[in-house]
Amino acid sequence: MQRAARTLADGATIEGDVAVIGSGPLGVVVALELGRAGLQVVLLESGERRPSAEAQALGALVGEDPYHVPMDLAVRRQIGGTSNTWGGRCVPFDPVDFDERPWSSGFWPMPYEEIAPYLQRACDWCLCGRAIFSAHDLPELSGRTLIPGLEDGRVISSALERWSLPTNFRLMYGSELRRTACIDLVTGLTCTRIALSADASTIDHLVCRSRFGATAHVKAKVYVVATGGLEATRLLFASNDRQPQGIGNQTGHLGRWYMAHVQTRAARLCLTRASEGVIYDHERDRDGVYVRRRFTFARDWQHERGLANAAMWLVNPELADPRHGSAILSMVYLLLRSPAGARFIAEGIRRDHLRSEEEPRVGSHLRNVAGGMLPAARFGLTFGYRRYLRRGRKVPGFFVPSTSSSYLVMYHGEHLSHWESCVEPTTELDALGMPRLRTHLHFSRADIGNAKMGLENLDEYLREQRVGRVEMRDPDIDTFIRRSLHATGGYHQTGTTRMSEDPEGGVVDGNLAVHGVGDLFIASTSTFPSSSQANPTLTGIAFAVRLADQLRHRLA
């Protein structure tokens, strides 16, 4: 069932077997996995069905961090959480992420094999098909290679990303949440503090407040914080009456090790021969799921070279630069710049597409469009239908083949974990009295060096295979890469409640239980000790499924 916090009497107590805080993808998965098994679940959601400026404002950050976007772009406070705006790209973390690597301080307290069995269920929740992430393992795709003649070796070009619908967890699972009798979804209710028992080894209750003034207490046998990466961290900081540094922060790891991704379009891939037969665009597997090929580096080779994990793929030229000469790209650019632009795409992604260091050149874009009206109109109709009008699975994007056989490369790499890359509570409070956070996202020289080395290694391999080369876009590539990291952090929030074998090394253990507090669990990508090349949500959901299984056994 679903009820709004404003219908609660002030001082109400809500009880259940499990309290799940936050109804984003991870919270929905934990709640429904347990609710389907007949456990009484209280699911608390700070937002409501629709987004509101007041709810969004609760998460605003303090101060300026050049590498971080405002939280309004990075999260959504409403049922379904940030899945109301996410892209839907589903990629699992790789076995190499779980290996011990001397150049990374992100140690996982478990091997990859521990989480791999949960990936199919995570894919099912995201509706992104079979948990198969190599074109070699899909007969319908295995007959071709990304570039004709390019075989897998130390560079792998058969790695796949999968795309969900994109699955909005509010639209997809909202009615089941409402229909399931043993789920009590309370909207508009924010957990502002986790109250520990006198000896601080268990939770006594949750303190919750609505924006309309009511206070409520929640009591359960176990508690799951699923409020998103930074909000999980913030809630632990705010719960400081028995542990002044915040719950789980005895060894100072809470808020530390904040990671995003190192992403840059710093290089071009130039093919040796004309681009016929190159697979740049999305393909569909036999289930109709959109997949896309990407370049990755072999596990052994990463160890040999001491490389951070990375993926790379071909992208369109920068929309904002009319020198691409494409009527389609210019039309999309003008559309995204127009007042209607925000309707088509998440604001963060829109800003990224419009990004340019030069003054907008609207006249040149209009000339491009005028020179190719017919193909642009044809594209507008077919893409518009496949992306926005068609029911069900939406095409994730589009790709305009280059006439010069040269393509921009997107490098999306692991951000190494750094102690100084952190978030901290401030003395500024939100409307419900919770301390706001300040972020200090830090990218080291090693992070920049890894991106450069990754692109150089791709270059070396393509030349050896005689299919192409990689050209850097700027002679001062380090500065270029660093500049491209500005305002990219915050979309993928990892590290700040890091998982570790013992309390000396982090905040939660391998089962996501906060060290020393037996009934408090964190279902969030913030528990990840390293950031991988992969977007984090699919792996986060795999951990949420695993946690739900464990809680079901515990409470049976």
Ligand SMILES: Cc1cc2nc3c(=O)[nH]c(=O)nc-3n(C[C@H](O)[C@H](O)[C@H](O)COP(=O)(O)OP(=O)(O)OC[C@H]3O[C@@H](n4cnc5c(N)ncnc54)[C@H](O)[C@@H]3O)c2cc1C
């Ligand atoms: C534009 C954009 C594109 C993205 N694209 C991708 C992608 O393609 N692939 C990918 O893997 N990831 C992507 N992400 C990231 C992805 O959306 C997140 O990783 C994912 O939503 C995290 O899920 P979550 O359940 O942990 O948190 P969230 O989705 O953030 O949900 C947390 C929920 O908790 C609620 N909440 C917060 N605090 C409280 C509180 N104190 N009390 C009660 N409720 C609370 C919030 O209102 C929210 O509903 C994208 C993000 C953005 C912004």
